[in-house]
Amino acid sequence: MAWVKETAIIAGQVKCRLAGTGRPFVPMGLGSTMEQAHEVNKIVLPNTMTVAGGNYDKFSRVTAMTLSFNFREFFSANYARFLWANVTELPSAPVTGEQVIAEVGNTSMLAKMPLSITKVTDAATGLVEFEEDIDWRLTGSGPEPLPGSALATAIEAASGDYLIEVDYTSALVDEIQPLANTGIELELLFEGVNAVGTQKRTNNLYYRCSFDLVESLSWINVEDFMGFNVSCEVLADPARQGPGLSPYMKILKEKPVAA
Known part of the structure; x- marks a missing residue:
């Protein structure tokens, strides 16, 4: 099979909806960064049958899948999501x-x-x-x-x-009451496109995302645009079970069409 260059510089947009609702996805605005990380607990059985050491066996168990973002849009809906806030429009x-x-x-x-x-x-x-x-x-x-x-x-x-x-x-204002609830679970859709390599699309779907409270907010800062630095844990969706299925997410990676 011929070698196909698949380097990646990806940009795109994150959208969300309440988990399990099947509603259309709502844009969350410009995001400067999006990173996916995994935490693993590794159990190792040392090889004690030889003085040379080494390991006889090991088992790795995933303990968490996380996402981190820097959202730059201060929609009232983003205040609600990342400050665990209630929002009321006052006429x-x-x-x-x-x-x-x-x-x-x-x-x-x-x-x-x-x-x-x-x-x-x-x-x-x-x-x-x-x-x-x-x-x-x-x-x-x-x-x-x-x-x-x-x-x-x-x-x-x-x-x-x-x-x-x-x-x-x-x-006319939105009155925002932070820490008025304990947060909500969102289903996230990342629609990305590769600027290099295949120059094709990538859609990532994360089924259940529980957001932590925003780390900090720089209310006075003239050196950079303000941002929501936030992270969430991707939780397992019990409705998505079966051989070969991930209960956490799926990636749809577009392939080039043969000439």
Whole structure:
């Protein structure tokens, strides 16, 4: 049989669905890395019949198949998968009369993420209205009183906490609650293509994948794009049993068509 070059530089995309559902696979976004690893427990029987040593027999037992990834897409669904989180969509809506404590130079966080603030008044009387960019500025989470402003003067003159009343429109957001569950089992599909060698496709299907919690998240980092460094263990699927069948995964490797 003629030698066919089969070197490999593979790129592709990872997709997922809940294990055992048979639903269409959903893209998990750009992944910079995907690595498959295997852990083996090896039992060795030393050869004691000769002083030369060596081993008389051995048995290797696979203890784990694992996958590791660096996903670069921060879909809310990926937060749910890798932070064991619950995700709830909160619609944009008007909010009136929310009271918060105001301090000069500090942010008064509102109950919802503000899209815009329509009015800020003193909570005691509601008669004194403070102006944006003159008395306060809008940060990512609420109003921040500006030094030297009329609002700052009112705060400093107060004998105790100074309350302001805020009318605003909240932003459309996904509220993500990490560590709210213990994770889910996913079936993973890797659709890859070889840039060299045969230049054909490879599809890997992993039947039951239990993801660990993401290792870390670099919230402040201007040197590289943020990523989910995550790993999972590929568990056996008891429904896939029989001679010559793997209960863990299968690989579909496309072959060149003879000329």
